[in-house]
Amino acid sequence: MTNTPTDEAPRWLDEEERRAWLGLVGIMRRLEHALDAQLREEGLTHFEYGVMAALSESPQRALRMSVLALYAEGSLSRLSQVVARLERKGYAHRRPDPDDGRYTLATLTDEGYERIVSAAPGHVAEVRRLVFDPLTKAQVKQLAHIGQRVLHAIDPGGVGPRAMHAVDPGDSDRD
Template structure:
């Protein structure tokens, strides 16, 4: 193959790519719909709160949280403002590094995540895991780990 020549997808690759792309575009909207209806949260907001909830101190630096959430700091800051207005997250300077800001899930935020999680997990289970076998779940995990690594994200 000469430099600049396009390596088009094979029929096999296209047969995998098109449903992957469709799923990647449609799944967040389906999760948003459930989360908005049940909890008044977007999938992104819930993901931010869930990421904080999994930390021992329920706290992360904003820069790390932005990386975990695959977000820019300005977008994350706007979301944290909304979560703060609802009493679910507070923001404060990092005492170990004055240039950094910490986001902390409040007690109300922990309660909101805990109350929201069952419906969210049920929706994820219905849309994804109930559709495939345990062997396919293992394959999916391995595939997504490789793809995530190729994109430069930790699995």
Template sequence: MNGTGAHGDQEEPRWLDEQEKAAWTGLISLVLLLPGKLEPPLRQEHGLTLFEYLVLSHLSEAPRRTLRMGELAFLASGSLSRLSNVVKRCEQRGWVRRMPDPADGRYTLAELTDDGFDVVHQAAPTHLRSLRRTVLDALNTTDQKALARIAEKLRIVPDGLG
């Protein structure tokens, strides 16, 4: 093929070698399978999705338990629209409050309420047990450092943030 046609001047794909294929299939398996391992205990014991837990957890660790929505979306690895829907549900449950950022009214802040802090505090041990069992206990310190380094290199900015 000459690389022209419906898609313009695109170069030929560089097919995966064995090492690249092993890296890719390992990564995509983790990406697709981990939420299915980490979410059920949170749902069963606390009625939380994994994404809800991540949102509440990041807020609980923030100064004054408050973050701009855009920063929270980035930390929780979700789009602004997905985060907005989750924060709305959390607001209805009394776990989060939204307000304009007094420093710059163009931004919205999400603040974890005391009730929301109680929820994440109760759910944290459940999440930690499944996280250790599913991921961390299988890795030594060198593996954990390598995983953190790789994750940082592959960090993707969610839609609407970059």
């Protein structure tokens, strides 16, 4: 239940929570831009990379646009614009779903697959440099648990495809 003016007083953040919150906000705002800058050197945006990566890991390198939007964690309209851009680059194409013509499939082309395979090493190196290299193994494990708990609070039903790979947010902190 959320606080409203007639409910109890707000639970203000203490100093430790405030520092943690500001750190998280800084990460959310800056990490996407840093990853985007690295991928622009490869001729891609971070969002395009995410779309292409999801397609590259799917059977026949194809997904319904509605499912792809969940993987990409973006709106259908944003996804449609990005897939149109990928089509112009020759990296993807769309067609009606042969199983149900009401849906549209996005498919990664062979050229798109080669592009994502080519861009992946630099992207992974940048992710490692920015996120994992500054952390100890124990902190990486903590980050995984923290991320899953926060994601569960945001999306308790776990409707996104990433939920398939989620750690149980009820896991203890023993690790």
